[in-house]
Amino acid sequence: IAGITQAPTSQILAAGRRMTLRCTQDMRHNAMYWYRQDLGLGLRLIHYSNTAGTTGKGEVPDGYSVSRANTDDFPLTLASAVPSQTSVYFCASSTAAGGLNTQYFGPGTRLTVL
Amino acid sequence: AQSVTQPDIHITVSEGASLELRCNYSYGATPYLFWYVQSPGQGLQLLLKYFSGDTLVQGIKGFEAEFKRSQSSFNLRKPSVHWSDAAEYFCAVGAGGSQGNLIFGKGTKLSVKP
Numbered sequence: 001i002a003g004i005t006q007a008p009t010s011q012i013l014a015a016g017r018r019m020t021l022r023c024t025q026d027m028r029h030n031a032m033y034w035y036r037q038d039l040g041l042g043l044r045l046i047h048y049s050n051t052a053g054t055t056g057k058g059e060v061p062d063g064y065s066v067s068r069a070n071t072d073d074f075p076l077t078l079a080s081a082v083p084s085q086t087s088v089y090f091c092a093s094s095t096a097a098g099g100l101n102t103q104y105f106g107p108g109t110r111l112t113v114l
Numbered sequence: 115a116q117s118v119t120q121p122d123i124h125i126t127v128s129e130g131a132s133l134e135l136r137c138n139y140s141y142g143a144t145p146y147l148f149w150y151v152q153s154p155g156q157g158l159q160l161l162l163k164y165f166s167g168d169t170l171v172q173g174i175k176g177f178e179a180e181f182k183r184s185q186s187s188f189n190l191r192k193p194s195v196h197w198s199d200a201a202e203y204f205c206a207v208g209a210g211g212s213q214g215n216l217i218f219g220k221g222t223k224l225s226v227k228p
Contacts, residue, residue: 033215035215040123040220041220042218042219042220043158043204043216043218045215045216048215058215090158099146099208099215100146101208102148102163103215104160105150105157105158107156108157
């Protein structure tokens with residue numbers, strides 16, 4: 001079934017540890033996004049990629065990095081996790097960049113940093 | 115800057131009753147507007163979207179939304195709510211510029227009474 005997969009589903013992490021959240025899509029979408037969802041704040045953009053080989057910063061990029069080596073994969077790395085990064089992380093993709101393109105979301109990764 | 119406001123944090127309706135979820139946006143140009151639904155523990159699913167043309171748009175699961183430029187609103191409606199509609203609903207506007215991401219409201223949680 002076409003769509004977006006994220007791994008792991010959930011993770012408990014000690015503060016200071018490095019963690020990579022994985023995101024893979026098989027729809028050949030050019031644009032991909034990482035959001036975090038926090039209670040009462042909705043979803044906020046962390047990083048985005050309009051096409052393979054390019055990335056950009058969103059609203060809340062500090063403490064996170066991304067790479068886009070190919071079309072399908074868009075991993076999100078926390079270099080040194082802090083408790084404020086406890087959140088639910090969603091990966092999304094769209095056929096192209098631009099506000100008019102529908103975004104499709106993965107099932108999310110629930111991350112707890114202790 | 116673009117923004118989305120969902121004034122109601124939590125709404126409870128009886129099964130079979132009608133539903134209206136409010137959404138107001140702030141955007142300089144013609145907005146691209148979306149409604150997503152998130153069931154507990156799940157990712158976001160697109161209900162409907164508005165780009166241009168007919169201001170009343172139909173979506174999945176019997177939902178519709180009406181774009182009112184004069185009121186900067188894009189309210190979601192359903193004539194008869196089912197228990198399975200209990201979820202969180204997010205209104206979003208497509209951001210302009212190179213990011214192309216969605217700007218989300220903080221969400222409205224819908225509870226359905228039997």
